[in-house]
Every structure is written in structure tokens, then in C-alpha cells.
Amino acid sequence: MDVIAIGDNMSDCYLTIGQVFPGGSAVNVAVAVARSGGGSGYVGVVGDDAGGRLLVDSLSTERVDTRRISVVSGPTAWCQITHAGGEWLIGPRQRGVAVFRPDDDDLAFAGTASIIHSTYCSGLEDALPELARRGRVSFDFSHHVDDGYADDLLPFVHVAEFSAAGLDDRDCAELARWAAARGPAYVLVTRGSKGAMLFDGTATVSVSAVPCSVVDTLGAGDSFIGRALHGLIQGEPAQVLLEAGARAAARTCSTWGAYGHGVHVSTFSDWGVGSLRL
Numbered sequence: 001m002d003v004i005a006i007g008d009n010m011s012d013c014y015l016t017i018g019q020v021f022p023g024g025s026a027v028n029v030a031v032a033v034a035r036s037g038g039g040s041g042y043v044g045v046v047g048d049d050a051g052g053r054l055l056v057d058s059l060s061t062e063r064v065d066t067r068r069i070s071v072v073s074g075p076t077a078w079c080q081i082t083h084a085g086g087e088w089l090i091g092p093r094q095r096g097v098a099v100f101r102p103d104d105d106d107l108a109f110a111g112t113a114s115i116i117h118s119t120y121c122s123g124l125e126d127a128l129p130e131l132a133r134r135g136r137v138s139f140d141f142s143h144h145v146d147d148g149y150a151d152d153l154l155p156f157v158h159v160a161e162f163s164a165a166g167l168d169d170r171d172c173a174e175l176a177r178w179a180a181a182r183g184p185a186y187v188l189v190t191r192g193s194k195g196a197m198l199f200d201g202t203a204t205v206s207v208s209a210v211p212c213s214v215v216d217t218l219g220a221g222d223s224f225i226g227r228a229l230h231g232l233i234q235g236e237p238a239q240v241l242l243e244a245g246a247r248a249a250a251r252t253c254s255t256w257g258a259y260g261h262g263v264h265v266s267t268f269s270d271w272g273v274g275s276l277r278l
Helices: 025-035 050-061 104-110 125-134 169-180 220-234 238-253
Strands: 003-006 010-014 019-023 040-047 069-072 078-084 087-094 115-119 137-142 159-163 186-190 196-199 204-207
Touching: 003 025, 003 104, 003 220, 010 050, 019 025, 019 050, 025 040, 025 050, 025 115, 025 137, 025 220, 040 050, 040 104, 050 069, 104 125, 115 125, 115 220, 125 137, 137 220, 159 169, 159 220, 169 186, 169 196, 169 204, 186 220, 196 220, 196 238, 204 238, 220 238
Parallel strands: 003 040, 003 115, 010 078, 040 069, 115 137, 137 159, 159 186
Antiparallel strands: 010 019, 078 087, 186 196, 196 204
């Protein structure tokens, strides 16, 4: 297995179009790896409801290994999302059953991968040392660039990802060097429409964003990360994997949902989503 993603999942409820899409940062990366031609799996917990069924079915369709998804009684995590000009805003949300502690079987499965990927929104910070003992860890710190969140976690990380669209070139390069000095062999900084950069401890390589007709930017960064991880595992040159990541992100921006598979909200009549206002 190339990448096993462990952590968050989410049913993304798009109020603008009345559809629900499977997603979650860890889930999206697993799909992106599979779409890149790599082997991927996902470890997480979903509820015994429409959201859980949608997530598992969509991952199976995308050829992501689902054997370590636990289905339990309770609601699958969900959030409301609105859009303006392709950009998205998160509204009310419920974490449901998504927050969990990996058991020994989960950890053993994760350890079979070339890279174990997790995220800041997965609630697995305490498990990071154990994951690092099992294999090389990729961790998406997202917007946590200067608030101290990453300080104690970076020593356990092999590939660190940050989202820093608001920083200029100099500050992004400084962020990458700062993070690499604390442990990671690679630091990827995604910058939205400004592209991305990768620092390997010696050199920084940058790439511009690929122009596209933007429909929905949700999940674009995850698509970039998944394709970049695939490239690192395959030994691709930095410029090649970054350009491929930019193309993957552009494809995601061109369609609704982090990776598609949307269904009408009426499918969720058994899900208890009365708080949705479509």
C-alpha cells in the first residue's frame, strides 16, 4: 500500500445546490492517491446512516481500501457549506462518530503503507508518536502556520503540509525552512491560486497554479497533497510531482464536491438532518 489515510471524514452538505458529497481531508487524500494510480486505504469511523453508506460506497468505487472503516451506531459527521464565486464557507457542523482512537489493528494496518497520512482536523495528535513508530507520517497542518500547534508534532512527521495562501514568497520559504528544521524531510506549502512549493531540506521548488474554470475549491488542496505524496513515493522529481499536483487540484476545482459522488439531500431522510436549510 502506498498511502493509508487515517482520521476525519465528513458529509459535505452543499446548500447552494441541495446535494451532499462525501469528503473529509483524510478521505480526500486517500482518493487523490488512488486516482493518481497508487494504492491507498482509509481508516476511520462512520455512522450507520446514509452518510456512512455514501462514504463507504464512494471509496469502494474509487478503489480505496475500506477494510478498516468502522461502522457504528450514531451520526456520520456532517457540515453545511455555502459558496460564493467558487469559494466555500463552512456553516453549522456535527462531528458525530468521526472522532476516534485507533486500535492495535488500525495501527498495524496503517503501518503497512509507505506513508501514513493524517490531518489537523482528525483529533489524532496524541496518536502521532505511535503512528511515527509504525511508519513515515504525512501530516496536514493546514492553516496552523504560526500559532504553536505544529511545534510539538513536527518531530514525528516525515512530510509536513501547510496551507498559506496569505503569505508571500519569502514568508512561505521561511515557514518551510522552520518546519524542516524540526524534523520533516519534506515540507509542502500549498498557496491556492498562487501555486505551491516543496522544500526538501536543501532546495525549494515552486509551481504555479493551473488555470481552470472554478466551480468549487473544496478539496483542491487535498488533491494536491495526495498527488504529491504519490510522486514522492514514486521518486518523481519535485518539479514533476508539483506540476502533477497542480493539475489534480485544478480538476477538483472544476467540479462540485471534493471528489464527486454527490446525492440529493432527500437521500438523507433517515439521517436526522432536519437542521439543514436548503
